[in-house]
Each structure stands twice: as structure tokens, then as C-alpha cells.
Amino acid sequence: MTVFAVSKELPEALQGLQPAPLWRFFGELSSIPRPSYKEQKVLDWLKLFAEERGLAWSQDAAGNLVMRRPGGGGGEAAPTVIIQGHIDMVTEKNADVQHDFEADGIRLVRRDGWVTADGTTLGADNGIGVCAALAVLDSPPSMPLPPLEALFTVDEEVGMTGALRLDPGLLTGRVMLNLDTEDWGDIFIGCAGGGDSALTLDLPLEPLAGAAGGWGARGFRLGGMLGGHSGLEIGEDRANALRLAARATAAGLAAAPGVRLLALSGGDKRNAIPREAGFQLAAPDAGALEAATAAVRAAADAFRLEYGALEMGLALTEEEVGSEARRAGLTPAAADRLLLLLLMLPHGVIKHSHTVPGLVGTSSNLASATIKRRTPESLTVELVTCTRSSLDRALEDVRQGIARLGRAAGATVHQDAAYPGWVPEPDAPVVHAAAAAIQGVTGKAPAVKAIHAGLECGIIGQKLPGVQSVSYGPTIRGAHSPDERVEVATVAPFYEATLALLRRLAQAA
Incomplete structure (x- = not known):
């Protein structure tokens, strides 16, 4: 497998940021071109990540990739949890910017407490969620975690066609954490079709x-x-x-x-x-x-x-x-x-x-x-x-x-067939667990909401009967435009809450 020459040098814009593993992976991911329909370079990078850590992986015909990590730290017998994000990004740039999204990495900038890009979309949607999943997979074997299936979908930004073509046989979990929403402190349990x-x-x-x-x-x-x-x-x-x-x-x-x-x-x-x-x-x-x-x-x-x-x-x-x-x-x-x-x-x-x-x-x-x-x-x-x-x-x-x-x-x-919405289940155990985990980090009960944007939860939910899902993420503004930016101060608590939620789910043996 020939892997795209990923930059291992941490960009200046990310130096000193925490959690360091998440930002390190985001720096690497940002050096890889990843427009929709052309994610092979990222997929190769992910496969190498799995192989270097001894993690099993499998892929369906659409290109969706699943990595598996056994439970640890007392969570070995807990139900399997899916962590899900999409690897493609919207490719928008200002008219006066020279950038080839099929060949060039994203130039990262830190400004006034935000990480953004130099005249292009940033790819924090959904790159931060993807890199949070990688940081979890890269954590020490003793970390209290349930068995994990990290699902990385393709082509989300062009009609969610990766999720629509997902082979459900890749997955055994029936609890899913979607890391693709953009208002830190809120939990999303429903979306539009x-x-x-x-x-x-x-x-x-x-x-x-x-x-x-x-x-x-x-x-x-x-x-x-x-x-x-x-x-x-x-x-x-x-x-x-x-x-x-x-x-x-x-x-x-x-x-x-x-x-x-x-x-x-x-x-x-x-x-x-x-x-x-x-x-x-x-x-x-x-x-x-x-x-x-x-x-x-x-x-x-x-x-x-x-x-x-x-x-x-x-x-x-x-x-x-x-x-x-x-x-x-x-x-x-x-x-x-x-x-x-x-x-x-x-x-x-x-x-x-x-x-x-x-x-x-x-x-x-x-x-x-x-x-x-x-x-x-x-x-x-x-x-x-x-x-x-x-x-x-x-x-x-x-x-x-x-x-x-x-x-x-x-x-x-x-007109292609429409993709389904996600019907809220406010009393699902994973919703209560996520709310408790976020409140434990922030000291404030999160708002539980639905969102007008499309999320892959509805599509995946149709393919995995009985799955319970919840979605949350750090604060991102200007998604799908060159103004896209992620608020640095929300990334660490987002990741801490993810680990806290997984610890709770690891105790559900």
C-alpha cells in the first residue's frame, strides 16, 4: 500500500494545543487532500494507522472503513460502541485564493482563539470528529473503554452516499456516537432528511x-x-x-x-x-x-x-x-x-x-x-x-x-431518492449517559436538540435496527465556507466528555 506523503510536522497553528494527540492527527489529516469522491489518500492513511497499532480493519464496496479495538480497563465485556465520522470535506475557497483541493493540503491559521484556514474551508467538519476517534483508538490499552468500532464514512458532503451504501455487516454495535455537530455543550438526537x-x-x-x-x-x-x-x-x-x-x-x-x-x-x-x-x-x-x-x-x-x-x-x-x-x-x-x-x-x-x-x-x-x-x-x-x-x-x-x-x-x-431524517429518542440510555458525561465536564446540563442539517445517524439507523445514537461536537462556525473555524477552547472539553462517556458505557457490562 502506497501512502500519500503525510506531513508529520505539527503546523505552527496547532503547537501547544490540547489534547495533543487529537491536534497532531488533525495536522496530519489537514495535509492530505480529501474532497468528496476522492478520499483514497485518507483511507490509505487510516489503514496504515490501524496496521501500525495492530487494529483490525475492514472496508465495504463504497469505501467506508471500520477499525476495531477491543475493550480494556474493565470494559472488555461491555456492549460494542460505534464512534462515527466522515472523512471528506467541502472544498470552497475565496475567488482570489490559489489552491488545488486535489493536490494541496490545507494551510492552517490560529487567530483569536480559533483555528481556521488561509482562504479555504478548514475541514474541521468533520476532521475534528475523525481525529477525536483516532485519539481514542490510540489511547493506552489500560484505558477504561468498551469494545469500539470506529466507522469512517465517505462522501457525506455530496448527499451522504457513503452512508447510504454502507454495508451493515461491517458493524455489530448498537450504540453510536456521531461526532459531527458543531455547537459544544448541546446534544443532538434528531435531524432533517x-x-x-x-x-x-x-x-x-x-x-x-x-x-x-x-x-x-x-x-x-x-x-x-x-x-x-x-x-x-x-x-x-x-x-x-x-x-x-x-x-x-x-x-x-x-x-x-x-x-x-x-x-x-x-x-x-x-x-x-x-x-x-x-x-x-x-x-x-x-x-x-x-x-x-x-x-x-x-x-x-x-x-x-x-x-x-x-x-x-x-x-x-x-x-x-x-x-x-x-x-x-x-x-x-x-x-x-x-x-x-x-x-x-x-x-x-x-x-x-x-x-x-x-x-x-x-x-x-x-x-x-x-x-x-x-x-x-x-x-x-x-x-x-x-x-x-x-x-x-x-x-x-x-x-x-x-x-x-x-x-x-x-x-x-x-432527483435521487431522498435520505431519511433521524427520529429523536430522548429517553434512550445513551442520551442520558451523554448528558451526564458532558455535565460532568462543563458543570452545566446540555441542551438536547434536533438539528435542521443532515446527519448520517438517520441513514445508519435504518441499516442497524435498534441502534441508539447521539451526536455532539466542538463549536465550529462558518462550515462549508472559507470562514470555517473551530473554537480551540471547546475541543479539549469535547474530547474529555467523549472519554467520560466511553467510561460510562464501559461499565455497562
Whole structure:
């Protein structure tokens, strides 16, 4: 087995942090590229970790990996406990940052009590949870622990497909600790289900008469927005750059006769609120182009007023468009079809929960518009939405509406089967044990909650009948965006509580 050249040198940003084993493993993990679908380097690193410590491991066809450690310190006969996390990460970067997520490690920075990355996502989601599991597995044989199965899933960030394809025969445990939530001091016992929709539009282009001469064109980019996790932060009314780009485009097209849309794209990840989007407009003369430009600038000013102090970084930039790119534009009817979807597809909170105060019940994220193919005659654009709900029927009703709207606009619609939510079991013994362990560390009883984001607990729970699950983690903010950061002061108590919980479970022989 050839293992990627993992950096063993502890990054400066992590020096002196506790617990040292967890941060050491996080430094190593951060040096390994690990986008979704391309986790083989991390899997090889994990296998080497297991073999160096004499731990048995097995892997299913999807790539999910399980390591096994016998119980110790009096917990040898206790029921087996699963510790679970996912190894892939969202790969987002600021527009001015040069970074290849398939080849480069993450550059770590410590600032004001937080560990973050240099212009990219950090991967604390779910790297800190993964490394906490490794630190537990690496603890002395005398540590009071139950038998452990550490489950490392793949492709969580792209629809939880690793968990959906998990071979349940890998696991014997029926108690699971999911280490993938982001509010230290809270325990999560339920989550939303979700499903994606992909709408593909084939849009006709037509030559712009005299484009190489009289026609002018200008590119526009709206950026600097917060973005963020489309489950955790969808209720904060953050700006969606893709929606704003569509609104600005509509304003530009209406500003003068003959203005045409050349292209529009934005967003990147299904589970991230778009932070940046761009579009190009062409006009038959300088006056029309200036009118369109003025309308776009006015729209950007209106957006800044609309979002006020929430989106202080919202900015419009402009760029020239080459003569080749402005030879053909979307027909007016094609532009209308594209804008119809970008302006009318649901985005944001659709309904709050009536059973859990303050919890988003149903939402949808207008996630991306990607140009898949361009020929002289047509432009193929794929729009992706990510819909979540605590209620299966509500989820499917929204997805059916998306599909109907897409087909009405002439799009081809593809929807994979939705993944299930996680039904809360507040009286499960593991919930009480986790609450006692966290209170023992913090001195404060944790809040027991459900979460609007998707967790793998619901999917795994369907595959392992009778499993009791609980989820918790350190404080992470800005997940799925380059603002992602983990609060250093919460990592040590998170790990201490994990060990305390495992000690309690080791006594359940």
C-alpha cells in the first residue's frame, strides 16, 4: 500500500494545543487532500494507522472503513460502541485564493482563539470528529473503554452516499456516537432528511449581428457574501449570490432594447449557500451597454441596502468580455427560461417546526448554476437545489414542486431518492449517559436538540435496527465556507466528555 506523503510536522497553528494527540492527527489529516469522491489518500492513511497499532480493519464496496479495538480497563465485556465520522470535506475557497483541493493540503491559521484556514474551508467538519476517534483508538490499552468500532464514512458532503451504501455487516454495535455537530455543550438526537434536484436546461444561442464590431459586452460578478451551511445557516436569511445575480441580470436586460444575456453561473456545492455568482451581458451599442451597466450597479446598491449589516462584504466587480465570448447570446426566450427558474425556485426557510421551537422544519437551497457544455448553437446549464425537512411528506411535496417548475421551464429533471431524517429518542440510555458525561465536564446540563442539517445517524439507523445514537461536537462556525473555524477552547472539553462517556458505557457490562 502506497501512502500519500503525510506531513508529520505539527503546523505552527496547532503547537501547544490540547489534547495533543487529537491536534497532531488533525495536522496530519489537514495535509492530505480529501474532497468528496476522492478520499483514497485518507483511507490509505487510516489503514496504515490501524496496521501500525495492530487494529483490525475492514472496508465495504463504497469505501467506508471500520477499525476495531477491543475493550480494556474493565470494559472488555461491555456492549460494542460505534464512534462515527466522515472523512471528506467541502472544498470552497475565496475567488482570489490559489489552491488545488486535489493536490494541496490545507494551510492552517490560529487567530483569536480559533483555528481556521488561509482562504479555504478548514475541514474541521468533520476532521475534528475523525481525529477525536483516532485519539481514542490510540489511547493506552489500560484505558477504561468498551469494545469500539470506529466507522469512517465517505462522501457525506455530496448527499451522504457513503452512508447510504454502507454495508451493515461491517458493524455489530448498537450504540453510536456521531461526532459531527458543531455547537459544544448541546446534544443532538434528531435531524432533517433531505434530497437534491438537478435541473438541466439546453438553451439556444443565436449569433449577435456584427458582434465582433458594434456589439459591446461586460462581465459582472457579485461576491463577498457569507454563504455557509445550507442546513445550519439557512434560517439566518443570508444572501444567495445566485439569486441576486439573477435579479441583477433581469434588471440589466430590462434597461435598454436589445440587451442580451451571454452566460450566468454561480455556486459550487449542493450544501453551501452560494457566496459568488457571475454573468455577462451584451448590447448592440455603447448607450445600451451603459444603461444595462447602470441598472446592474443600481441593483447591487439595492442589495447592499436590503442586507445591511448582515452582508457587509457584498461587492460587485466588473470585467471585460472578449470578442469570441460575445459572438452569440441566449435568445430572449432562453434567457427568460433560465431566469424563471433562478428567480422562482424555492430558497430559504419554507416552514418552521411546530414541535421544536426555533427549529427550521423545511427549507431549500438554490445551490448552483453550472455551465456544463457550450457549442456555437446552445448552452447547457445545470441548476442544483438541496431540500431538507423533518417531515418526509413535506420534503417530497417541495421536491415535486421543484420538478414541476423545472419541467414547465423545459428542463430535464433528475432527483435521487431522498435520505431519511433521524427520529429523536430522548429517553434512550445513551442520551442520558451523554448528558451526564458532558455535565460532568462543563458543570452545566446540555441542551438536547434536533438539528435542521443532515446527519448520517438517520441513514445508519435504518441499516442497524435498534441502534441508539447521539451526536455532539466542538463549536465550529462558518462550515462549508472559507470562514470555517473551530473554537480551540471547546475541543479539549469535547474530547474529555467523549472519554467520560466511553467510561460510562464501559461499565455497562
